[in-house]
Amino acid sequence: MxxxxxxxxxxxxxxxxxxxxxxxxTPLVGTxxxxxxxxxxxDSSFSTFDPTHKMIKIINPTHFAFxxxxxxxxxxxxxxxSGGGGNYTLVDSTYTEHLDxxxxxxxxxxxxxxxxxxxxxxxxxxxxxxxxxxxxDRIIIEKYKRIKN
Numbered sequence: 201m202x203x204x205x206x207x208x209x210x211x212x213x214x215x216x217x218x219x220x221x222x223x224x225x226t227p228l229v230g231t232x233x234x235x236x237x238x239x240x241x242x243d244s245s246f247s248t249f250d251p252t253h254k255m256i257k258i259i260n261p262t263h264f265a266f267x268x269x270x271x272x273x274x275x276x277x278x279x280x281x282s283g284g285g286g287n288y289t290l291v292d293s294t295y296t297e298h299l300d301x302x303x304x305x306x307x308x309x310x311x312x313x314x315x316x317x318x319x320x321x322x323x324x325x326x327x328x329x330x331x332x333x334x335x336x337d338r339i340i341i342e343k344y345k346r347i348k349n
Contacts, residue, residue: 226261226290227318228259228290228295228316228318228323229259229260229261230258230259230346230347231256231257231258231259231346231347232256232257232258232259232323232344232345232346232347233254233255233256233344233345233347234249234254234255234256234257234268234342234343234344235249235343235344235345236249236342236343237249237340237341237342237343238340238341238342239338239339239340239341240338240339240340240341241337241338241339248340252270252271252272253268253269253270253271253280254268254269254271255267255268256347257344259288262287262288263285263286263287263288264285264286264287264288264297265283265284265285266283266284266285267281267282267283268281268282268283269281269282281303282302282303283301283302283303284299284301284302284303284307285299285300285301286298286299286300286301287300290316293315293316293317294313294314294315294316295313295314295315295316295325295327296311296312296313296314297311297312297314298310298311299311299312306331306333306334307331307334310331312327312328312329313327313328314326314327315327321345321346321348322343322344322345322346323343323344323345323346324341324342324343324344325341325342325344326339326340326341326342327339327340328340
């Protein structure tokens with residue numbers, strides 16, 4: 201082989217590796233529906249799950265999004281909706297969300313660490329929501345069921 205051929209082969213191989221995307225085989229990837237939510241704050245534990253709302257979390261190989269809305273609003277003017285999303289990392293069972301978008305701008309550009317556990321079609325995430333400027337410092341535990349397609 202000539203030097204030119206070796207350099208072309210090396211450049212092609214490097215380009216192929218540089219274009220490699222994040223693996224999609226993580227069991228976290230999918231669409232999940234919230235089925236329970238608990239908050240622990242100041243030594244008190246209480247449910248924050250609202251059965252009049254539906255929330256889903258969509259996780260792809262690099263990003264997450266959550267959408268929450270009233271199932272049956274009393275009138276169209278009060279159609280409650282919130283949503284947000286951003287990028288995330290997953291290292292072992294540590295799932296870290298970086299919130300890039302949210303209906304309340306004060307939450308944007310913050311990072312939240314969770315421990316995740318998946319058993320069957322149930323995803324449990326537990327972590328701390330802490331925003332000093334808003335006076336928020338609490339533990340949240342959320343359970344989701346995988347939505348079947």
